[in-house]
Amino acid sequence: MLTERSTLAQFLIEERRRHPGSSGELNSLILDVALACKAISQRIASGALTGVIGSVGAVNVQGEQQQKLDVVANEIFLRANEWGGQLAGMVSEELEEPYSIPVEFPRGKYLLTFDPLDGSSNIDANVSVGSIFSILRAPAPGEEARVEDFLQPGTKQVAAGYAIYGPSTVLVLTVGTGVHAFTLEPKLGEFFLTRQDIEVPETTAEYAVNTSNRRFWEPAIKRYIDECLQGVSGPREKDFNMRWVASLVAEAHRILTRGGVFMYPRDSKNPEKAGRLRLLYEANPIGFLIEQAGGLATTGRERVLEVNPTDLHQRIGLVFGSREEVERITRYHTEPTEEPSDTTEHWNPLYGVRGLFHAI
Ligand SMILES: O=P(O)(O)OC[C@H]1O[C@](O)(COP(=O)(O)O)[C@@H](O)[C@@H]1O
Ligand SMILES: [Mg+2]
Numbered sequence: 001m002l003t004e005r006s007t008l009a010q011f012l013i014e015e016r017r018r019h020p021g022s023s024g025e026l027n028s029l030i031l032d033v034a035l036a037c038k039a040i041s042q043r044i045a046s047g048a049l050t051g052v053i054g055s056v057g058a059v060n061v062q063g064e065q066q067q068k069l070d071v072v073a074n075e076i077f078l079r080a081n082e083w084g085g086q087l088a089g090m091v092s093e094e095l096e097e098p099y100s101i102p103v104e105f106p107r108g109k110y111l112l113t114f115d116p117l118d119g120s121s122n123i124d125a126n127v128s129v130g131s132i133f134s135i136l137r138a139p140a141p142g143e144e145a146r147v148e149d150f151l152q153p154g155t156k157q158v159a160a161g162y163a164i165y166g167p168s169t170v171l172v173l174t175v176g177t178g179v180h181a182f183t184l185e186p187k188l189g190e191f192f193l194t195r196q197d198i199e200v201p202e203t204t205a206e207y208a209v210n211t212s213n214r215r216f217w218e219p220a221i222k223r224y225i226d227e228c229l230q231g232v233s234g235p236r237e238k239d240f241n242m243r244w245v246a247s248l249v250a251e252a253h254r255i256l257t258r259g260g261v262f263m264y265p266r267d268s269k270n271p272e273k274a275g276r277l278r279l280l281y282e283a284n285p286i287g288f289l290i291e292q293a294g295g296l297a298t299t300g301r302e303r304v305l306e307v308n309p310t311d312l313h314q315r316i317g318l319v320f321g322s323r324e325e326v327e328r329i330t331r332y333h334t335e336p337t338e339e340p341s342d343t344t345e346h347w348n349p350l351y352g353v354r355g356l357f358h359a360i
């Protein structure tokens with residue numbers, strides 16, 4: 001029987017009872033991932049005192065500035081997960097190719113993909129960051145994983161989660177039986193169950209989007225946001241609130257706590273990229289968690305978890321959160337929507353359909 005005092009290990013033992021013949025390898029893997037998160041949490045907490053703040057002065061495979069903590073967190077993830085015999089390979093945001101398990105360690109039946117440090121541009125400002133992970137089955141257990149082995153749709157995930165390094169460190173996990181949160185007790189170094197069966201409220205009046213990209217958005221997103229901005233005097237007939245942390249993990253955690261909708265839609269900013277966020281280790285694990293909590297996650301057009309990946313570091317548009325809003329945004333992508341000629345005219349209360357001049 002699980003209680004508020006159950007540890008992550010006790011939770012995993014309870015879960016395993018549902019699968020009497022299971023080997024326990026998944027549990028060991030999740031505990032190794034959790035160990036990596038504890039170690040990263042400690043490095044982040046000590047901040048500038050241990051010299052881990054600042055950039056490396058190099059760009060990663062994605063062409064992004066690597067922070068020292070990106071490199072440190074990546075190393076911690078690799079070391080914590082390579083030795084246990086559960087994995088056939090790993091894919092990290094920080095590595096171009098899959099990481100092959102060193103020959104001295106046994107290879108196992110799972111694959112791990114991860115973003116070791118998400119939101120790392122926030123590190124210097126001491127804003128919440130996180131780690132995101134996804135676990136898949138290896139098509140060829142015991143053999144070195146090939147690139148194509150990782151290209152599985154998100155529906156195939158066995159487990160997924162993230163750790164948020166905020167005022168407290170919280171591990172949020174799904175093994176396909178709901179979403180549960182474990183808070184790190186730093187003195188004991190143990191994760192304790194603090195929220196069970198998390199549910200995303202169906203309705204919300206809070207959205208998260210980087211509006212500086214507005215001119216690159218598709219009409220459906222412009223329409224949605226413009227309608228929110230019109231508040232009570234617009235077609236939505238209610239006022240909205242906005243948040244943008246620029247840390248996917250922090251946005252997902254807020255939405256799993258009080259609802260909301262997050263958008264990093266496909267845009268025309270860089271036509272070679274279909275979005276900002278990466279499918280295998282950002283969109284899929286977050287999508288799995290959100291669906292398990294009763295919310296929705298789409299690309300704006302289709303369910304994220306049904307996208308067939310074509311590339312390890314593929315980017316994708318991502319819309320997730322409270323069901324009603326995600327359904328609406330996804331519907332707007334299918335409806336013919338006029339490109340608003342000028343934002344101000346579109347939402348200014350003086351000019352809107354319900355505005356002052358319309359009434360005269
Ligand atoms: O800088 P922007 O455009 O606001 O983008 C922020 C987004 O980029 C990310 O930081 C990308 O993740 P990484 O830090 O792992 O590259 C997300 O967490 C966040 O949602
Ligand atoms: Mg990230």
Ligand SMILES: [Mg+2]
Binds near residue numbers: 119
């Ligand atoms: Mg990252």
